[in-house]
Amino acid sequence: MPDASARRIVLTGAAGGIGTMIRPLLAPLYPGLVLSDRVAPANLQPTERFVAAELTRPDEVAGLVAGADSVIHLGGHSVEGPWNAILQANIIGCYNLFEAAREAGVRRVVFASSNHAVGFYPRSRRIGPDVTVRPDSRYGVSKAFGEALAALYSDKHGMGVTCLRIGNVGPRPIDVRRLSIWISPEDLVQLIRIGLEHPEIRFEILYGASDNAASWWDNARAHALGYRPTGRAEDHRVHAEAQQARIGPDPIGDRFQGGSFCSAEFSNDPTRAGA
Ligand code: 15L
Numbered sequence: 001m002p003d004a005s006a007r008r009i010v011l012t013g014a015a016g017g018i019g020t021m022i023r024p025l026l027a028p029l030y031p032g033l034v035l036s037d038r039v040a041p042a043n044l045q046p047t048e049r050f051v052a053a054e055l056t057r058p059d060e061v062a063g064l065v066a067g068a069d070s071v072i073h074l075g076g077h078s079v080e081g082p083w084n085a086i087l088q089a090n091i092i093g094c095y096n097l098f099e100a101a102r103e104a105g106v107r108r109v110v111f112a113s114s115n116h117a118v119g120f121y122p123r124s125r126r127i128g129p130d131v132t133v134r135p136d137s138r139y140g141v142s143k144a145f146g147e148a149l150a151a152l153y154s155d156k157h158g159m160g161v162t163c164l165r166i167g168n169v170g171p172r173p174i175d176v177r178r179l180s181i182w183i184s185p186e187d188l189v190q191l192i193r194i195g196l197e198h199p200e201i202r203f204e205i206l207y208g209a210s211d212n213a214a215s216w217w218d219n220a221r222a223h224a225l226g227y228r229p230t231g232r233a234e235d236h237r238v239h240a241e242a243q244q245a246r247i248g249p250d251p252i253g254d255r256f257q258g259g260s261f262c263s264a265e266f267s268n269d270p271t272r273a274g275a
Pocket of ligand 1: 078079114115116166167168
């Protein structure tokens with residue numbers, strides 16, 4: 001692996017919520033970082049390099065990743081949405097990204113998957129990275145698709161890919177559900193560094209969560225790869241519970257890990273949902 005300062009690493013989705021939180025943390029680690037999104041982040045710094053690219057345009061994505069050795073792929077539609085929006089950004093866009101990366105000889109991809117790929121597991125169940133996907137939304141299905149693409153490009157083309165099933169990124173957990181799935185920006189950057197740098201990476205699915213006592217996820221593989229989260233959701237429990245009291249109950253969403261992504265548009269018998 002070339003020296004970090006010599007590496008051209010592309011960050012898609014740089015203007016989005018997570019991109020905005022981690023840009024300042026990535027900048028000193030990877031001086032060759034290239035930021036990308038459809039439009040430049042409002043607070044782009046003079047020291048930051050930005051290349052506009054539309055993920056649905058294969059030519060633009062190919063231009064973006066040319067000469068890159070790694071990609072951190074956060075770009076796409078980041079919540080539930082109409083099928084066409086998900087299809088364009090997260091299915092076609094994700095395919096375009098992996099295919100352009102293969103053609104450009106990109107060696108490492110860190111893919112921002114989501115807890116919503118497995119959102120229909122009940123909160124009573126502890127799951128590891130090897131469970132069958134149980135998406136809770138069209139968005140969750142698109143993240144499962146991205147994980148499948150990642151496996152294909154790893155097995156067939158030797159790309160080292162790390163899928164991070166990200167919980168909820170922010171300075172602190174914002175409700176009771178997030179006490180289980182919260183991840184600090186610093187801990188997310190730790191996981192991204194593992195994906196970019198750890199010599200053993202072939203295909204990995206890791207959970208993007210801090211050191212949360214109420215976690216539903218077995219993240220032993222991340223720990224085996226050196227992950228040492230410093231964020232602790234319990235330190236913020238009082239705040240999270242106060243916020244939860246303002247939200248109120250969600251009889252379906254509160255049973256499942258994906259929360260309101262599960263209850264939205266739900267028309268099943270609750271006892272027949274989930275695993
Ligand atoms: C996600 O995958 C979304 O991108 C984010 O907006 C949150 O909804 C998060 O999951 C969550 O589950 O809290």
